Amino acid sequence: MIVKVTTELPIAAEIACALAQKPAVFRHVVWPVFTIGAVPDHLEEGEEISARLYFLGFLPAWRHHLQLVSAGPREVYSNEHGGPVSTWNHRLTFEPTSETSCRYTDEVEIEAGISTFPTVLFAHLVYRWRQRRWRTLARLLA
Secondary structure, eight states: OEEEEEEEESSOHHHHHHHHTOHHHHHHHHTTTEEEOOOOSOOOTTOEEEEEEEETTTEEEEEEEEEEEEEOSSEEEEEEEETTEEEEEEEEEEEEEETTEEEEEEEEEEEOGGGHHHHHHHHHHHHHHHHHHHHHHHHHHO
16 A cells, blocks of 8 residues: 655755755654664665664664665655565655745555554554654754
8 A cells, every 4th residue: 555645845855855864854753653773874775774663762663674775866765664564665755846945745655464554544644743743844944
């Protein structure tokens, strides 16, 4: 199943995409829904990392695995999996709407066996929350 959530950000597409690749920004936009263990500050295309997820910042969940497939100036694509989720292929796109704004889209392909439907519902909620936090952060940076 595919989940696709889009929002407008008041910062340039290239800046937003560069920020999206920073672990500190990821931690900020998903807090307090979940946090993630130690990850490197930078990944090269093709690299894979594995880190523990924590729900609500303290409830340990599974190890999540992420392979960075591609990272360009306006798009990031990763293949991910972990726990009950066998496929979590995530594409982040940042389409310029002006010199100082962009349309940000999270699109994720999810497969989780019999847990797919609840996982898709969870993903919708998480991405709406994440994009709300992105808008707040982008307004501060604009």
